[in-house]
Amino acid sequence: MPDKFITLNNVSKSYTRGGETLKVLDQLHLSIARGDFVALMGPSGSGKTTILNLVGGLDSCDSGSVHVADSEVSAMSRSELPAWRSRHVGFVFQSFNLLPVLTALENVMLPLQLTPLSAAERKKQAAFALDIVGLTDRASHRPNQLSGGQEQRVAIARAIATDPAVIIADEPTGDLDRSSADEVLQILSRLNSELGKTILMVTHDLVAAKKAKRVLELDKGLLVEDQQQEA
Amino acid sequence: MRFPFRLAMRHLMARKARNGLTVLAISIAVFLLCFLIAVVQGMEEGIRSASSHRLVTQSAVSLFVDLPTSYQQKIDTIDGVHLTTKFRWFGAYYQERKNFFAQFAVDHQRFLDMYTKDIEIIEAVGGTTGPAARAAVQKAFASDRRAAIIGVGLRDGERFGFQLGDTVPLIPSIYPRADGNAWEFVIVGIYRPLKARIPDTTMYIRADYLNEAFDSGEALGSRGAGVYYVNTEESVPIDQVAKDIDALFANGPQRTQTITEAAFASFFVSAIGNLPLFLGTIGGAVLFSIFFSVVNTMMISGRQRLQESGILQALGFRPFVSTMLLIWEGLIISLLGGGIGILLALATEGSLIRIFAQNIRNYQISVPLMLLALGISALLGIVAGLAAGIPFLRSSPTEALRSSG
Structure with missing residues (x-):
């Protein structure tokens, strides 16, 4: 592995639901290189989304450590994590998670409010991000005026607006038809190949997984397969 | 952020x-x-705006029981009493019952002297205004037993619009006239309240006009005073004056209850x-x-x-x-x-x-x-x-x- 950009060392994570403890990750070791495009696959409950949440600083592990670039995410306090997330990670969710009361442009501008950019600069950068996903002409549309594919492209634009190094995508094509899913996957591939974004994508879709450079198969919290793919 | x-x-x-x-x-x-x-x-x-040197003497039985007019002269003799006036609720209305406003029968020769800090006479019949208006009203109030002083609200309000010199007929609801007609009052002065407790829609009429009308059978009612307003000397404790007044009438014919003007004002609030x-x-x-x-x-x-x-x-x-x-x-x-x-x-x-x-x-x-x-x-x-x-x-x-x- 040339460059350990993201590392999970001996990570364990359990959840307690209804008095029952469920071990989701069991002493997992994982390294991801800078600029990699990794697809995480596996059955439900195998720990895929938990890995995304740990890498993205949305959740904390019970034991072990999570490093992203030079930061030990697992050692950060709850108050430190939001600022770190805003600088280093962009999220793309299965159900898009755009704010319905804002236009596409305003949704993309939202994370830029955490930067020192002026209002004009934020608008310019958000417009640029929308241009990257090919939705300049939909900037003033609300999410309910967009198709599912367009909504997910706006969500991608929002994820890259602050120019984070890592993009975390949780089943980004799960709610899309094949054509829209292909568009989204194409954009993610471009972000990886042209802009060098490190992408961590959970998917059940084999077509989507084929776009990744590396596919990791998880089962019951354990890494059962690690496969590099040809570009 | x-x-x-x-x-x-x-x-x-x-x-x-x-x-x-x-x-x-x-x-x-x-x-x-x-x-x-x-x-x-x-x-x-x-x-709060009640005078700190004014007492109100009412019947100990009820506010609605009149006091004898003879009491006034006796109250005047009490040490610490500066000035007294009768105050009697007249309770008539103008044309229709909904056109009600307060009227009080007072001693015309004493009322204005007593209320120097409470009301300002702004205009007298004949058009006198300014500082001379008070004296002009005093004179006019004394010269006609039907004379009345009204608040500026009765002149300026849309409902009444009474003017100086107007003869205002008031239909009685307490003291009917023997001939069945309305009482008539002639407006001789207009006042503006200087204290918050005094409405600008009150009419002050002469108590002697009422009492004489009752005495002569011109109207149905009995001679009396609703209450006595008593201005006290600043040098004498007001509580002492109140005690002295009530002590004077302790054995009748009508026992009195004398309270401060503030207590009297708050009585109406606490009455409900x-x-x-x-x-x-x-x-x-x-x-x-x-x-x-x-x-x-x-x-x-x-x-x-x-x-x-x-x-x-x-x-x-x-x-x-x-x-x-x-x-x-x-x-x-x-x-x-x-x-x-x-x-x-x-x-x-x-x-x-x-x-x-x-x-x-x-x-x-x-x-x-x-x-x-x-x-x-x-x-x-x-x-x-x-x-x-x-x-x-x-x-x-x-x-x-x-x-x-």
Whole structure:
């Protein structure tokens, strides 16, 4: 592995639901290189989304450590994590998670409010991000005026607006038809190949997984397969 | 960190009906609050403005039992008494019962001397104005037993519009005339109140005119005085004068009860229960019910936006940002409602002053009252927003994201 950009060392994570403890990750070791495009696959409950949440600083592990670039995410306090997330990670969710009361442009501008950019600069950068996903002409549309594919492209634009190094995508094509899913996957591939974004994508879709450079198969919290793919 | 206030504004605009109704509810509550506080303050101001050197002597049996006219001369002899006048409720109306205003029969030769600090004579019959008006009215009041002095509100008000020199017929409801006709009074002077407790819609007529009419059979009623107003010397303790008056009549024929003018004024307030407390309780109850309604509205909004909080946290905003947004929204809703309520109170102030002219002289939506109402509105919004936004502070980003919007 040339460059350990993201590392999970001996990570364990359990959840307690209804008095029952469920071990989701069991002493997992994982390294991801800078600029990699990794697809995480596996059955439900195998720990895929938990890995995304740990890498993205949305959740904390019970034991072990999570490093992203030079930061030990697992050692950060709850108050430190939001600022770190805003600088280093962009999220793309299965159900898009755009704010319905804002236009596409305003949704993309939202994370830029955490930067020192002026209002004009934020608008310019958000417009640029929308241009990257090919939705300049939909900037003033609300999410309910967009198709599912367009909504997910706006969500991608929002994820890259602050120019984070890592993009975390949780089943980004799960709610899309094949054509829209292909568009989204194409954009993610471009972000990886042209802009060098490190992408961590959970998917059940084999077509989507084929776009990744590396596919990791998880089962019951354990890494059962690690496969590099040809570009 | 910049707060995404635009998001708050968009949320407010996205739920126009719900937020509009909440604003309406707050505006009504704040209007009621302003109204009730102004009523209570107006009543209290009336009591506060009472003279500290004036007593009121009434029958110990009841306020509605007249005192003998012979008492006045005896009261005048008591050490510490400066001046006395009869005050008798006349209770007639102009043309129709709804055109009621207060009339008191007083001693024409004493009344103005007694009320030098209470009312200002602004115009006398014949057109005399300024400092000379008082003397001119004094003279005119003495020269015609039908003479009457009216408050400026009876001249300027749309309902009456009485002018100097006008003969005003008043239909009796207590003291009918033997011939069945109305009493007639000639307006000889116009006063402006200098004290909050004195309405500007009162008519003062001559007590001797009434008593003579009763004596001669011209009208049905008996000679007497409702109460005696007693101005005391500043050098003598007012309590002592009151005790001396009551002691003088302890053995009849009519026992008296002498109290300060402030106590007399507060008697009318307490006659219908502890009105300030009653009104305060109503105001408090209205405010509390609206408060819970606003909190409920904001909490519904908060529950619907837990997922949004998760999204914002994923984007890098801290959990308190979502809470702040709800507080901001609560503030806007409550201040808007409060502002409308205050405007409503201001818009109705003039009409309510006219309606309350007889009873609450000093009904006023004052600047401190407006600031109080605005402050309560703001507090309402902050507490409601905070109550709705606290769950955001407790939930983790993953929990928030999992919640349905």
